[in-house]
Amino acid sequence: MKFAYKLALVILSLLSLALSLGGTWTIERNFSHVQDQIIRQSSRQQLRQRYTLETSFSQADDNSSETLFSLATLYAEQERGLLAASAPSFSLFGENGTVLYSNMPHLISYSDQQQAIAAGETKVRFISAGEGHYLLLATPLRGLEQAVWLVNAYDVTPQFAERDRQIRQHLVLQCAALILTGVAAILISRLLTRSLQKLSTASRALSNGETGIRVDISSGDELEQLGKTFNGMADAIETQMRMLQQETDRQKRFVTAFTHELKTPMTAILGYANLLRSGEQPALKRQKAADYIYHESRRLESLCQELLLLLGLEKGGICLQPVSIAAVCQDIRRSLPESFLHLEMQCEENMAVQADRALLVTLIRNLVLNGAAAEPKDQMVTVRCARQTDGIRLTVEDHGKGIPQSELDKITEPFYRVDKSRARENGGSGLGLSICSMIAQIHQSKLEFDSRPGEGTRVSIMLKEAQL
Amino acid sequence: MYPVLIVEDEKAIADLIEMTLEGFGYRCVKAFDGEQAADLIDKDRFDLILLDVMLPGIDGFSLMEYIMPTGTPVIFLTAKSSVEDRVRGLRAGAYDYIIKPFAPDELLARVDGLMRHTGRRNRTIRVWDAEINPDVRTVTKNGSTVSLTPREFDLLMVFVLNQGIVLYRDVLFERVWRLDSEANTRTLDIHISRLRKKLGWEHQIRSVPKIGYILEAEP
Numbered sequence: 001m002k003f004a005y006k007l008a009l010v011i012l013s014l015l016s017l018a019l020s021l022g023g024t025w026t027i028e029r030n031f032s033h034v035q036d037q038i039i040r041q042s043s044r045q046q047l048r049q050r051y052t053l054e055t056s057f058s059q060a061d062d063n064s065s066e067t068l069f070s071l072a073t074l075y076a077e078q079e080r081g082l083l084a085a086s087a088p089s090f091s092l093f094g095e096n097g098t099v100l101y102s103n104m105p106h107l108i109s110y111s112d113q114q115q116a117i118a119a120g121e122t123k124v125r126f127i128s129a130g131e132g133h134y135l136l137l138a139t140p141l142r143g144l145e146q147a148v149w150l151v152n153a154y155d156v157t158p159q160f161a162e163r164d165r166q167i168r169q170h171l172v173l174q175c176a177a178l179i180l181t182g183v184a185a186i187l188i189s190r191l192l193t194r195s196l197q198k199l200s201t202a203s204r205a206l207s208n209g210e211t212g213i214r215v216d217i218s219s220g221d222e223l224e225q226l227g228k229t230f231n232g233m234a235d236a237i238e239t240q241m242r243m244l245q246q247e248t249d250r251q252k253r254f255v256t257a258f259t260h261e262l263k264t265p266m267t268a269i270l271g272y273a274n275l276l277r278s279g280e281q282p283a284l285k286r287q288k289a290a291d292y293i294y295h296e297s298r299r300l301e302s303l304c305q306e307l308l309l310l311l312g313l314e315k316g317g318i319c320l321q322p323v324s325i326a327a328v329c330q331d332i333r334r335s336l337p338e339s340f341l342h343l344e345m346q347c348e349e350n351m352a353v354q355a356d357r358a359l360l361v362t363l364i365r366n367l368v369l370n371g372a373a374a375e376p377k378d379q380m381v382t383v384r385c386a387r388q389t390d391g392i393r394l395t396v397e398d399h400g401k402g403i404p405q406s407e408l409d410k411i412t413e414p415f416y417r418v419d420k421s422r423a424r425e426n427g428g429s430g431l432g433l434s435i436c437s438m439i440a441q442i443h444q445s446k447l448e449f450d451s452r453p454g455e456g457t458r459v460s461i462m463l464k465e466a467q468l
Numbered sequence: 469m470y471p472v473l474i475v476e477d478e479k480a481i482a483d484l485i486e487m488t489l490e491g492f493g494y495r496c497v498k499a500f501d502g503e504q505a506a507d508l509i510d511k512d513r514f515d516l517i518l519l520d521v522m523l524p525g526i527d528g529f530s531l532m533e534y535i536m537p538t539g540t541p542v543i544f545l546t547a548k549s550s551v552e553d554r555v556r557g558l559r560a561g562a563y564d565y566i567i568k569p570f571a572p573d574e575l576l577a578r579v580d581g582l583m584r585h586t587g588r589r590n591r592t593i594r595v596w597d598a599e600i601n602p603d604v605r606t607v608t609k610n611g612s613t614v615s616l617t618p619r620e621f622d623l624l625m626v627f628v629l630n631q632g633i634v635l636y637r638d639v640l641f642e643r644v645w646r647l648d649s650e651a652n653t654r655t656l657d658i659h660i661s662r663l664r665k666k667l668g669w670e671h672q673i674r675s676v677p678k679i680g681y682i683l684e685a686e687p
Contacts, residue, residue, distance in 0.1 A: 263547035267569035280634035
C-alpha cells in the first residue's frame with residue numbers, strides 16, 4: 001500500500017472517529033435533556049392524576065373492584081373530554097397484580113407494567129413497543145383499603161423519532177465530510193510523498209549503475225535534507241566508482257604493457273633458440289642469433305630486477321635516516337658509466353636530508369640517465385639542491401628535447417614510453433620513472449615535472465631537511 | 469613475386485622473421501614503425517604484410533585501414549591473446565593471427581600456406597623431382613603419386629621447410645612425434661629409410677654422422 005494512501009486512511013479514520021464520538025455525544029446529551037423534561041412533565045401529570053383518583057376513590061362508598069373500575073372509567077372519560085387525544089393512558093392494579101382498570105394500548109404488555117410496579121415509584125422506564133416508544137411511570141394510590149397501583153404510559157414516539165432523525169442527519173453530514181476530507185487527504189499526501197517518489201526513482205537508478213543521477217527537492221523540510229544527503233551519497237559513490245575504474249584501467253594497462261614487455265624478448269629468445277637447435281646454421285646467422293638471445297635475456301633480467309624493486313618499494317617498510325647530500329652526489333657519480341656526458345652538481349656543503357641513501361641514489365641516478373637520454377644540446381645534466389622554507393629541493397635539469405604536455409601525467413605509469421621504439425633500443429625497461437615516483441612517495445614527497453618540448457625538462461623533489 | 473613486408477618495432481623479432489622466411493626463399497623488407505610502413509606500402513607492392521599490433525606512432529589496427537584498399541593480405545603478429553583482440557584483428561580484415569611468442573616453423577607454415585591459398589605462389593612445392601601439395605598432403609613424382617603415411621609426410625615437410633640445413637636428430641624426432649612416448653629415435657631412422665626408398669632420394673636425404681640428417685639444397 002502506498003504511503004500516500006496510508007496517510008490518507010489514517011487521517012480519515014481519525015476524522016471519522018472524532019466526528020462519530022462528537023456527534024453521538026451531542027445527540028445523546030440533547031436527547032437525555034429532552035427525556036428529563038418529559039419525565040418531569042409526566043411526573044407532574046401523574047401526580048395530578050393520582051390526587052384526582054385518590055380523592056375520587058376516597059369519597060366512594062366502598063373500594064370494591066367494581067366501584068374502582070366504574071370510577072376509573074368515569075375519570076378516563078372526563079380526561080378524554082378535557083384533553084382529547086393527548087390524555088395519558090393508564091392502568092390500575094389491585095393486590096396480586098389484578099387489573100382493576102386499563103386503557104393502555106395493546107402494545108404495552110402486562111409484564112412491562114408489572115415490571116414498572118416492581119421498580120417502584122422513583123424509577124422511570126422507557127419501553128419500545130411496536131413502532132412506538134412509551135414512558136412508563138408507576139405510583140401507589142394512598143389512603144385506600146387495598147393497595148392499588150397507578151401505572152401511566154406516556155407516548156414519547158415523537159421525541160425518539162426526532163433523535164433518530166438527528167442521527168441520520170449527522171451520518172449524512174459525516175459521510176459528506178469524510179468524502180471531502182478523503183479526497184483532500186489523498187491529494188495532500190501525494191504532494192508530500194512526491195519527494196519520496198523522486199528519491200525512490202533516483203535510488204533505483206543509482207543501484208542500476210547510473211551514478212550520474214541526482215534529485216532536486218526544494219520542499220524546505222526534512223525531505224529536502226534527505227535529498228541533499230542522497231545527492232552527497234551519490235557524489236561519493238560516483239567518485240569511488242571513478243577511482244575504482246581508474247585503478248582497474250591502470251591495472252589493465254599494466255598487465256597489457258607487462259605482457260608485451262615480457263613476450264617480445266620471449267619471442268626473440270624462443271625463436272632464435274629454436275633456429276639454433278633445429279640444425280646447423282651458417283656461422284653468421286648463428287652469431288646473430290646467439291647475440292640476440294644474450295641481449296634479450298639481459299633485458300628480461302633487468303626487467304625482472306626493476307619489477308622486484310618496484311614491488312619491494314610498494315611493500316614499504318623502509319626506514320628513513322639523515323643522509324648527507326654530498327655522499328649521495330658521490331654515489332651517483334660513481335654509479336654512472338665512464339663514458340657519461342658531463343654531469344654538473346651544484347650543491348651546498350653540509351646539507352642533509354631525511355632519506356634512504358640507496359633509494360635516493362637510485363632516484364637521482366634514474367633522473368640523470370633520463371636527462372641524458374633526452375639528448376641535451378649542451379651535453380650536460382645538472383643536479384641542483386637548494387634550501388627552501390619547507391625543506392630541501394633537489395632538481396635534475398637537462399636541455400634536451402623535453403616531454404609534450406599531454407604525456408606528462410602518464411610518464412610515471414609502468415612501461416609508459418614517450419618515444420616508444422627509441423627508449424627500448426636504449427635498454428630502458430619503461431619502469432624507471434615508476435620507480436622514481438614510488439621512491440618519492442616513500443619519502444612523503446612527489447616528483448614535479450616542468451618540461452617544454454625542444455627546450456628541456458626539469459624534475460624536482462622536495463625532501464625534509466635533517467641534522468647529521 | 470613481390471617481397472614480404474615485416475612491420476615490427478622490435479629489431480630482434482623483425483630479424484628473426486626475416487631469417488626464417490629468407491631460408492625458404494622469401495624476400496623481406498622491414499619497417500620499424502607505422503609511418504615507415506605506410507610510406508613503403510605507398511611506394512611498393514608486397515605479396516604479404518606481417519603486421520605487429522603494438523607499434524609506436526600509428527598502431528597496427530589503424531595501419532590496417534590504410535592497407536585494406538591495396539588488397540594485400542595481412543597476418544597480425546601480437547602479444548595480445550584475448551579472444552576480443554583476435555576477433556578485432558580478423559574483423560579489421562586480417563587474413564590470419566599469430567600470437568607471440570611463436571615458433572619460426574609455425575610462422576613459416578602459415579605464411580607459405582597463405583601465399584599458396586591466395587595464388588601468390590604455386591599450390592605445390594617443387595623439391596628435386598617431387599611435387600608436394602601441403603593442402604591435400606600428396607606427393608607426386610614423375611606424374612605418379614607416392615603414397616606416404618601421415619608421419620612420413622610430416623617428416624618430409626620438416627625437411628622441405630629446412631632444406632639445405634643439417635637437422636639434429638632429437639629435434640627432428642620432437643617436431644614430428646611431439647611427445648609421443650611410445651616412439652624413440654629408432655623409429656625416426658626407420659621412417660627416414662622408408663622415405664628415402666619411396667621417393668628414391670638415397671642421396672638427397674643424407675645422414676650426417678653424430679648430428680642428424682639433411683635434405684640437400686638443389687644445385
